[in-house]
Amino acid sequence: MTTGRSTRRRTRRPARTVLVLVAVVALLAVAALVVLLRSPGPRPLFQLPVACGESWQLGTYPGHDDYDVDLFPTEGEAWGRPVLASYAGTVTEAGINGSLGGRTPDNPDGPRGRGGGYWVKIDHGGRWETQYLHLLEPPLVRTGQRVARGEQIGRLGSTGNSGAPHLHYEQRRGWQKVETHFDGAPSGITHDRTEYTVTRTSNNCDAG
Template sequence: MTPGQPRPRSRTRRSRAARVAIVLAALAAVAALVAVAVVVVPLLLPPGPRPPFQLPVACGETWQLGTYPGHDDYDVDMFPTEGEAWGRPVLASYAGTVTEAGINGAVGGRTRENPQGPRGRGGGYWVKIDHGGRWETQYLHLLEPPPVRVGQRVAQGERIGRVGSTGNSGAPHLHYEQRRGWEKVETHFDGAASGITHDDREYTVKRTSNNCVAG
C-alpha cells in the first residue's frame, strides 16, 4: 500500500467485527454472573423465621399424623380420623409460590375404584410451594393432576389438590413435608410442633386443623 491510500475496507470491517464480538462476549459474561448471583446469593443467606404453617386440610378437621421405620425423619403421613380419605381437599399450609406441580416418579394405577391397583414410584402427583425465607412445603400422593401451576401464587387455605394414592403409596393419604433450606425439619402447625420426628419406630398423633382462611 502506498502512502496516502485508504485502508482496505475488509480489514476495517474485520476490526470492527472483532471489537463488537469482544463487547458482546463481555456483556454475556456479565449477564451470566448476574444470573448466577441471583440464584446463588439467596441460597447462601440464612433461612428466615418459620412461617405460621397450618395443617394442610380443612378447618376444624382432626387428622392422624404418623410415621414408621424407613419413612425418613420428619416425613409425615396424614389420614382423616373420620370419613373417607379419597378426594379430601389438600390446602396450602401458608401463602407462597408453586415451584413444582406435576408428577414425581410414576403415578401407578391405584384409584378409588381400584385401590389395590399397581403401585407407582416416588410421590405420584405432587405440589411444592416456596414460602420465602428459604422455607417450603411438599404435598405428595395426590389423587389427580394438581389444579395449580408452576409460578402461581397461592394463598393460605387455597386448595392445591386432593388426597389420593398415586406414586409409591399403599393407601390413600397425604405425605407432607416442611423444609428449611435444603433440610427437612419437624413440622409445626398453628405454632406448635407436630411431634413427628425420627422414623425409629411407628407412632401417631392427632391434630385439629386451624387452616381457616380461604384462599
C-alpha cells in the same frame, strides 16, 4: 488500506462481546450465590393442610425418611378428602412426580407407581416450602398460581409409591426438610428410626 482497517475492527468486536457475556454470567452467578446463602426468614404459621376442625393422625415409620409426615383422617373415608394449602404462597410444582400407578377408590389394591404421584409444591417466601404428595387426581392449581392459606389445592389419594390413601407432607427451610409445625406447635416427627403417631386437630379455618 480500507479493507485492512475493516478487518481489524471486525476482529475486535467479537472479543468485546465475549468479555461482556463473561461479565454478565459472573454477575448472575454472584446473584444466585447470594440467594442461596441468604438466611431463611421466620417460620410461617403453617396449619394442617386439611379442613378446619377435622382430627387427623400424623405419623411416620422406619425407612420413611426424617421429618416426612403421613396424614390419615381419624374418621370417615380418606379417598377424595380436600387437601388445603397450609400457608399462602406461590405454586412452583403441580403435576406428576414419578409415575401414577393404578390405585384408585374403585381399585385400592392396584399396582403402585413411583415417587409422589400427583403432587404440589408451594413457595411461601423466605426460603420456606411445603410439598403435598399422592393426590388422587391432577392438582386443582397450576404452576405460578398464588394460593391463600386454606385454599383447596387437590384431593387425597394414593398415586405414586403409596400403599393406601393418605397425604405425604413436608415442610422445607432453605430446601432442607425440617420438623413440621402446625399452628405454631412442633409435630414431634423428627426421625424415622421408630414408628411414631400423634393426633392433631386442624385450625386451617379461614382462607386468606
